[in-house]
Amino acid sequence: MAINHSSFLFLLLSIFLHFFLFGCSEKIEAYKFGELTANLQHQSHVVSLKSLMPSGVCSTQTQGSKTSSGLLQVAHKNGPCSSLKKGNTKVPNFRQILIDDQTRVKSIHSKISNHKDPLADSAVKIPATSGQSLGTGNYVVNIGIGSPKQQNTVVFDTGSDLTWIQCQPCVVQCYSQQDPIFNPSSSTTYSNISCNSVACSQLQSATGNTQSCRNTCIYLIQYGDGSYSQGYFGTDTLTLSSSDVFPKFQFGCGENNQGLFGSADGLLGLGRDQVSVVSQTSRKYGKLFSYCLPASTSSTGFLAFGSQVGTSSTQYTSLMTDSNNPSFYFLTITGISVGGKNLGIPQSVFTTSGTIIDSGTVITRLAPAAYSALSSAFRRAMTKYRTAPAYSILDTCYNLNGYSTVTIPTIAIHFTGGTDLNVDQSGILVQASSTQYCLAFAGNNASTDVEILGNMQQQTFEVVYNVASGKVGFGAGACK
Template structure:
């Protein structure tokens, strides 16, 4: 009798608690050789849903001056996602953003760019790490998931800025948006509050618009036709110990064109006006970033300077790729991709693809990795053969190799992708970079393999198209969780997995 009563009480309590509980599957993961195993383990009983994330204020450069966090825009601790209001984004939105970024990335190639690459900076001591947070970037040229917190003007106005490694000039919203405009409510820089703000006059070396002092007193911003503004200079403060005087940027009218998201874009390109060129010249000529793998729980960083980039790179660098110059992308950081392997086996590349340009741009906004069709098709076909036991799912935008793992009861075996870079001088003997399973997939439910999941590689426009892009693109998913070291004076890119 007592046991029956106890059972009834337990059942009642369970029914009362069910609305507050969630069923979940735990996974265990391990790698053998070039195959990754994801094992599904279900709980016998429901468990309480994860408690709300408690976030302490994100440190800024003024608080500790050095290694500071970078967060994905969906991280509940991001100040631009207050309270974790947005935890996921739809695959349609991601595909739309990726498509727009890809088009805008190559639009500059077809129209030309007025930016100039910087000379190799001289080595120097010192260094700085920049505080970063995350936000969506719905403006030009594309969308960005990460921002850095910097100060503009005197006194410094702290602004969250997305960062881009090929922009050519930084962009800052310099006036509040009119009520109802797309950027209404977003932060902006107020030049009237800065004692060091100065417009760049026509005829200045920093003005590349071709204007004359007789036509207009200040240099118009012409690199982005959908934005209205002028080129200006002010003090850029990264931390109390690192600042750039007379930093050149595009001062964008608040309500012009599309919103820049956050307060603008910070340029880390090879252009002489970028923060990487200006600051790295006095800090060893080296910078790095580590983009966090998890959109909700991990941190990354952005570092500039020999002292911080990174302390132990000699011992932990997994692969090094020589930097190459691509005239179509003079401001971007470009490496050569020599080959691809899957599950420990080299993917056969057609002869015409093997002899064609293998340039690959490193991008900090595009999530997926785009390859020439002649290189992507053999990889896709080999991957589909290896994954034939699992149910396929419809394509998601450009991602045409998708699977529905929701009904898989036990485990998923994933053949891993390895990228081989060309060696010094474009020859053989290049180093190999292995990608983890998380770096290979876009998951409809972030971090959950047992959802609808797609291979995060796609094909560029046809090789035979004369107007097709001339370079492949390594996206943020493939670069995530590894420190990507840009050693510009040394002419190389280093990859350090497991850095954030």
């Protein structure tokens, strides 16, 4: 049978259109599926509850690609990687940690004015280990003091300036620590600072106390939980690595010390005052340091001076200052998103209170209106799970008995400059008891109380403090 030429062409065209449209349809559907999957991942985390529980096995890791002889591995104070002996101090339970954390927050609120003025304008890595200081779950690092070097394990704190350690003889009292108490008479480079020196006159800005004189400079520093240290203000050699040694480093040699410092030997001040480590090492490090706080007590973190450790891209936001409290690191929050949706909180909510980033506060504190919006959005996304009573300062809680995994919404904190801190899942939900889990945020009592970005929400990020350039950055996935 003969086939009409025009009919044949029509048949070929029909076949072509069929396969073209069918193929495009498959591609469109695949694209839509991929887009849907990406959106779902942006909106939620599937969390294994086991990952939120402490592990008995140490899992060490290498941080970043810029490794050097100064990179030291450390662990959570109470975890399996810790070098500190657990017998020296009682490990606080979670309820006590929250109580002590609130004490620290109240102390910070009492120091900071409610009116903020914006600021217009070779690395060494040392270990970062979570510990207990000033009543909260802070972090410790290993440093050397003296000639010959005596090893000291000290809390590092971005909310403090003066570095101090316990010293012999403990004329009044010293608390129990793991390392031998520093003996200044055994160091050939130790000397006291005279009371009529410029260094002594500048000490008040770092401690908040008027200094007394007995020919030598005497310091006294007190903390919000009642902890304190008192002794001689002196100089000695600070060693951070074999190649990073700082002669005549100014620090407190405490002979009268008491408080909730665990078994750490003292405190390393990372604030912005002239006496802080950041300022005293500025010629070498250029006022640049960073740290990464691990998500798990069985993992390690780091503290680095002089350069960034991680390889991931870092988002920066402007560093601000309060003229009345210039030591604190202020940031400006512009919004919060839950499940990928911006909550539309008015900017005035954040500017009224102001915000600091603090390595020593555990739970992030938000202005009441901001926390209310966050809590409400989180609850709407968690309706399939049974609610539980409040636990201490945490009031958005769930009974997850019987679950091995849960789906929780993502949370992002937005800062000026378009910077987003996409909070790691370890900083969203915290285990309060065997079956109870809570949102790891809390609200302030008043709208004028400064907001605080706590260390749980900083976990796994390399937090980069470029003080000289007036910015703070967040690099994702720097530690686990």
